[in-house]
Structures are given as structure tokens and as C-alpha cells.
Amino acid sequence: MARTQLQRARSGEVTPAMERVAERENRDSEFVRREVAEGRAVIPSNRAHGSLDPMVIGREFATKVNANIGNSDETGGPEAELEKLHAAVHYGADTVMDLSTGSDLDAIRERNVAHSPVPVGTVPIYEAVKRAGDPAEITRELLLEVIEKQARQGVDYMTIHAGVLMEHLPLTDGRTTGIVSRGGSILAQWMEERGAQNPLYAEFEAICEVFAEHDVTVSLGDGLRPGSLADASDEAQFAELETLGELTRVARDHGVQVMVEGPGHVPMDEIAGNVERQQAVCDGAPFYVLGPLVTDVAPGYDHITSAIGATEAARAGAAMLCYVTPKEHLGLPDAEDVREGLAAYRIAAHAADVADGLPGARDWDDALSTARYEFDWRRQFELALDPERARAYHDQTLPGDNYKEARFCSMCGVEFCSMRIDQDARESGEMETLDAETDLSASPAAEVNLPPVGTHDAEGVPDEIEIDGVTFTPESADD
Numbered sequence: 001m002a003r004t005q006l007q008r009a010r011s012g013e014v015t016p017a018m019e020r021v022a023e024r025e026n027r028d029s030e031f032v033r034r035e036v037a038e039g040r041a042v043i044p045s046n047r048a049h050g051s052l053d054p055m056v057i058g059r060e061f062a063t064k065v066n067a068n069i070g071n072s073d074e075t076g077g078p079e080a081e082l083e084k085l086h087a088a089v090h091y092g093a094d095t096v097m098d099l100s101t102g103s104d105l106d107a108i109r110e111r112n113v114a115h116s117p118v119p120v121g122t123v124p125i126y127e128a129v130k131r132a133g134d135p136a137e138i139t140r141e142l143l144l145e146v147i148e149k150q151a152r153q154g155v156d157y158m159t160i161h162a163g164v165l166m167e168h169l170p171l172t173d174g175r176t177t178g179i180v181s182r183g184g185s186i187l188a189q190w191m192e193e194r195g196a197q198n199p200l201y202a203e204f205e206a207i208c209e210v211f212a213e214h215d216v217t218v219s220l221g222d223g224l225r226p227g228s229l230a231d232a233s234d235e236a237q238f239a240e241l242e243t244l245g246e247l248t249r250v251a252r253d254h255g256v257q258v259m260v261e262g263p264g265h266v267p268m269d270e271i272a273g274n275v276e277r278q279q280a281v282c283d284g285a286p287f288y289v290l291g292p293l294v295t296d297v298a299p300g301y302d303h304i305t306s307a308i309g310a311t312e313a314a315r316a317g318a319a320m321l322c323y324v325t326p327k328e329h330l331g332l333p334d335a336e337d338v339r340e341g342l343a344a345y346r347i348a349a350h351a352a353d354v355a356d357g358l359p360g361a362r363d364w365d366d367a368l369s370t371a372r373y374e375f376d377w378r379r380q381f382e383l384a385l386d387p388e389r390a391r392a393y394h395d396q397t398l399p400g401d402n403y404k405e406a407r408f409c410s411m412c413g414v415e416f417c418s419m420r421i422d423q424d425a426r427e428s429g430e431m432e433t434l435d436a437e438t439d440l441s442a443s444p445a446a447e448v449n450l451p452p453v454g455t456h457d458a459e460g461v462p463d464e465i466e467i468d469g470v471t472f473t474p475e476s477a478d479d
């Protein structure tokens, strides 16, 4: 049987996937091997996923962002899902999870895998429910069949909610929002109706054998994650975490790569403690967190409430952030929501990487800041996290090509562009004279009252623009 990345790393082999990851992360390939061998990093890479460009998830590497896509009964077929996949990859998703629960599940999954350069994840219990018709009708055989089929289809990682146990369920009784994980609620219903232990837990070793055969990474789902601040860090959440620690060791014993999923909704001051606890209980397995949302009061803006928590989680050691879109709690995201969610999360991931001193992370910021100070607008757009949006916003008020060299923008306006004032002062060498006694009307800084010469004379410039109620024309540059 072919061996997994984990098994090969343990035997001292640097695989082509590890070489590629080292190149992408600008790290030594032996360092990558060691992190994978120790279980602190995973390279989700199903052998059947031919279009994959390997990537790594681990706290020593750049923080990654996952985008959830997928249809529901109400929306989307294979074509629409492929569009979402393209949107997710275009806007910077490092992995995608296909959470489809509607029709054409096999076609959607197979097409996604065939076209995706990033790892594809799934939650197989969703398909099991669709096929069984009712959660209580799911059998262990059906679960294994679905998992094996999806592994053969090339899925790189699967969320398995094997940590929700019968004995944990009473711990959720007093919760404000009960069990909010889809997988967790399905399995809780199954256990209650059947009076038997979670089948994913009972069959976990058999599942691991399937995963080892195809090198599917297991993502241990947190079926009891808190769905509100009131339920954060409670007994149910941490009881499940202990089981996830136990399952981490079982999976590794089978040579299966493991990451562990985390909450949910957590007050800011509890996030770092949550990450540290997961790292300790799960022997350093990469932590893959959903947000967490740091407040419950902002439906419509939960990409922001959660990106704040995600930044804090990544700072504390989370390795991958599952994005949240503005539609969270409200509806299925469309392509624009995917863009908004990914932008928020890429900011969170990068902010944490900069703060953590990840090698090279700050270079991006420094390059953009240099372009900004030099009024090199085109370079600034190129370097922007979302170049299309940066350019579009600039074009809203200053659409002409020549404004892409202008020494101001419409935010402060021509007169009050602080960077231009500063540049002029520096260039004049008279910065030291700008004190209380200085006659500003005679200082170089006073020149900012004039629009920048040479930037208003290109083709395609609108006849006039209005900034802060003041109308400028191309000619006014020469006044």
C-alpha cells in the first residue's frame, strides 16, 4: 500500500509535495519534513487529486484560509458550484470545503476536484443523510461507503465529527444555542434515537484505514462547538476536545495526517486560552478554527466579527482559518460574499503572520507602503490584497490614467494630501524650519495648494472632477 505524507516524513523521506511546499513557503524542505513527521503540519493531498498544487497547514507556516462553498436544496448545480470554486481560488482561498447538501453531489464533487488547484475538503455525513433520507436511518456501512467513495473521488480532507459522544450530550442541556454544528446535531439525533454511540467514533479505526490508503487528511470536527458567547469554553466543548485528542493519536497511529477543528463563538479574552488548550490536548496537531466570532450582535457583518477573532486565534497558534461571510447566520453566500469573506480572512491571516514575524511576511507591507508614498498607484494596486477593488475605488473619483501618477487622491484632496506635503518638505530640505514661527505661505508645504503639475494632461481625463466640493479641471494644474 502506498504510504501517506506522514508515513514518508517519519521515514526520513522528503517527498515532491514537501519540496513544493518548501518552495512556496520559502522554507527548507527538511524543516517541512520534520513538521509533517511530528504531526505539527499536514499536506492534504489525496493521491487521486491530479490538479493539486500542494500546500501545507501548520503553525510554523503562513496562516491559511479556507472558503466554504456548496449548494443547498434551494440553490446551485455543478456549473454554479464551479463558479464559486473559481471565485474562491481567485480571491485567495488556500483550501475549499464543498459543503453541498442539495442535488448532484457526486458531479459537483468530481468536477470541483478535477478543477481545483487547492485541496478540497468535505463533510461526508451530509451525503450520508441525503442518501438515508433521515439522520436516524444512517448505518455504519453507509457512512463507510460514502467516506470510501469520496476518498476515491480525490477529496483531500474530510471533516469527521467523531468526538461527539453520547455522554457529552447532556452537557449541552443548559446551553443558550444548543448544538450548532450541522454534523454535531445530526449525530446527536442519531445517538438519541438509536441509543448507541456515535458511529464515526465506533468506526474510527476503519475510517482511518480508508484515509491512510488514499492519504486523506482527517479534520476532526468540533460537533459541540459553541454557537454563542454564552456557550463558549463550556464543559461540553472541552469534553469533546479531550476525545479529539484521543482520536488524534489513533489517526496518527494509522499514519493518517490530522488537523483539529475549533470554535465558533468565543469572547476575545478566551481565544488564546482555547488555542493553547487544543495544542496541548491534541499534541500540536494543526488547529483549524471557524472564526471565532467575538460578538453575537452583528448579523450581516460576521465576516468582521469573526475576522477579529481569527486574527487573535492565528496569533495564538491556529494554523488555518475557516472564513465566515457576511451572510453567516442569514443565508447561503453568493460569489460577492465569498469575496468579502476571503478578503477579511486573508487580512486576518496576514496580520497574524506579520505579528508573529513569519519570515518575509512584512515585505509585502513594506513594498506596498513604498509604492504608496511614491504615488505609484499602479504598483499599489498590483500589490493590494484585492487589486480589482483598490483600482475600482480609485477610479470612482479619479478615473483617468494620468491620475494614476497624481500626488494626491480624493480622500484628503489636492490641498491636504499629507504625503505630498511631507515629500515637498523633505525635498526642500527645509523641514527644520517648519516651526511655530514659520510663514507657511512661504514654505514648500504651501505649494500643496496647487494640483500636481504634469498629472492632468493625459488622454481620457474627465473635463473636471469635484473633490470636497472643489472643482478641478486639467488646466488648473498650470495655474
Ligand code: SF4
Pocket (backbone or CB within 6 Å): 407, 408, 409, 410, 411, 412, 413, 414, 416, 417, 418, 419, 420
Ligand atoms: S490624499 Fe490623503 S489618502 Fe490620498 S494619497 Fe494623499 S495622504 Fe494619502
